[in-house]
Amino acid sequence: MTIPLRQQARVGSYILRQKLAGREKYPLVLMLEPLFRCNLACAGCGKIDYPKPILDQRLSLEDSLGAVDECGAPVVSIAGGEPLLHKEMPEIVRGIIARKKYVYLCTNALLLDKRMDDYEPSHFFTWSVHLDGDRQEHDKSVCQQGVYDRATEAIRRAKEKGFRVNINCTLFNTAEPERTARFFDDVMDMGVDGITVSPGYAYERAPDQEHFLNRTRTKTLFRDIFKLGRERGSKWDFAQSSLFLDFLAGNQTYHCTPWGNPTRNVFGWQRPCYLLGEGYAKSFKELMEETDWDAYGVGNYEKCADCMVHSGFEASAVKDAVQNPMKAWAVSRRGPKLDGDFAEDIPLDKARPAEYVFSRHVDDKLEELGQSGAKDRTAAE
Numbered sequence: 001m002t003i004p005l006r007q008q009a010r011v012g013s014y015i016l017r018q019k020l021a022g023r024e025k026y027p028l029v030l031m032l033e034p035l036f037r038c039n040l041a042c043a044g045c046g047k048i049d050y051p052k053p054i055l056d057q058r059l060s061l062e063d064s065l066g067a068v069d070e071c072g073a074p075v076v077s078i079a080g081g082e083p084l085l086h087k088e089m090p091e092i093v094r095g096i097i098a099r100k101k102y103v104y105l106c107t108n109a110l111l112l113d114k115r116m117d118d119y120e121p122s123h124f125f126t127w128s129v130h131l132d133g134d135r136q137e138h139d140k141s142v143c144q145q146g147v148y149d150r151a152t153e154a155i156r157r158a159k160e161k162g163f164r165v166n167i168n169c170t171l172f173n174t175a176e177p178e179r180t181a182r183f184f185d186d187v188m189d190m191g192v193d194g195i196t197v198s199p200g201y202a203y204e205r206a207p208d209q210e211h212f213l214n215r216t217r218t219k220t221l222f223r224d225i226f227k228l229g230r231e232r233g234s235k236w237d238f239a240q241s242s243l244f245l246d247f248l249a250g251n252q253t254y255h256c257t258p259w260g261n262p263t264r265n266v267f268g269w270q271r272p273c274y275l276l277g278e279g280y281a282k283s284f285k286e287l288m289e290e291t292d293w294d295a296y297g298v299g300n301y302e303k304c305a306d307c308m309v310h311s312g313f314e315a316s317a318v319k320d321a322v323q324n325p326m327k328a329w330a331v332s333r334r335g336p337k338l339d340g341d342f343a344e345d346i347p348l349d350k351a352r353p354a355e356y357v358f359s360r361h362v363d364d365k366l367e368e369l370g371q372s373g374a375k376d377r378t379a380a381e
């Protein structure tokens with residue numbers, strides 16, 4: 001795992017303080033989405049399908065730092081949309097670092113070269129560059145030629161300038177183990193500090209609904225990739241806990257921990273998690289205290305059936321590691337188990353059916369913005 005030791009120590013002492021305070025539910029990573037606007041339109045993205053008046057909304061510097069203070073998580077992941085389109089992003093990042101929080105700034109890297117000098121290298125700051133595979137796979141995933149080359153060139157420049165750089169890779173059912181393993185070798189050769197990898201979540205609004213992974217395919221795919229890495233002696237530095245990787249390989253039965261990565265965006269505090277927008281709370285306190293958490297998660301809700309995404313399950317793995325440090329140590333020493341039966345999975349037969357509420361939230365927001373007529377002019381329905 002490539003999370004720097006001082007970051008691990010700071011997050012560890014935060015968890016200890018939560019335990020001593022007797023808190024059962026607490027956030028680890030704030031998912032800050034200051035805008036939905038993007039300069040790409042990826043087939044597997046469920047975040048940019050909003051009418052123009054909503055895509056034009058931004059969380060201000062004040063709102064963004066207010067969310068950081070309200071939430072209190074030691075790590076902030078800035079997602080979107082494309083965060084580098086936000087004019088106040090350098091101030092937002094500086095404000096978070098001044099609070100001694102770790103910032104991961106997610107970007108598709110199209111503007112990275114141009115905006116890089118607005119930021120300074122710091123152990124509190126990491127560029128998290130979206131790369132879903134090699135040149136051909138990534139350009140296909142983002143539906144635009146040439147993006148891989150621009151992103152990898154920007155990664156090289158950022159490393160030369162002394163920045164920490166991770167890649168953020170989402171895998172779909174088109175991923176080939178051999179190719180993915182080669183891609184991980186390539187990005188490590190580029191000098192990236194860490195790889196964050198996750199199966200894609202089947203966003204109901206994503207244009208491409210055919211290529212999301214189900215749970216069994218996910219586990220098999222990750223076992224196959226990890227096996228190749230082991231056989232060829234690859235040194236892949238994953239920016240994820242060893243127990244989360246073991247979960248991806250099908251060896252852990254985890255319920256998700258949606259409050260571990262709470263999401264603040266232009267609608268408010270999103271219920272229940274980064275992946276699902278089923279409702280919005282006005283404050284972090286309201287989110288934590290008034291969300292019916294048991295209504296969500298694998299086995300509870302149809303839309304959660306195939307989810308194994310890090311924003312939902314990394315916090316479950318961290319919680320397990322805190323409760324079972326010897327198990328976590330053993331898995332980190334030997335790596336994920338790559339053969340034999342999978343751990344028993346959560347039964348899905350009692351899950352409540354999906355509710356389709358996207359249009360209602362969009363309409364409410366448009367009305368709030370005095371743009372209720374806009375819904376008739378958009379594809380929001």
Ligand code: SF4
Nearest residue numbers: 256273296304307312
């Ligand atoms: S399983 Fe959990 S993290 Fe995944 S979509 Fe459902 S509530 Fe969100």
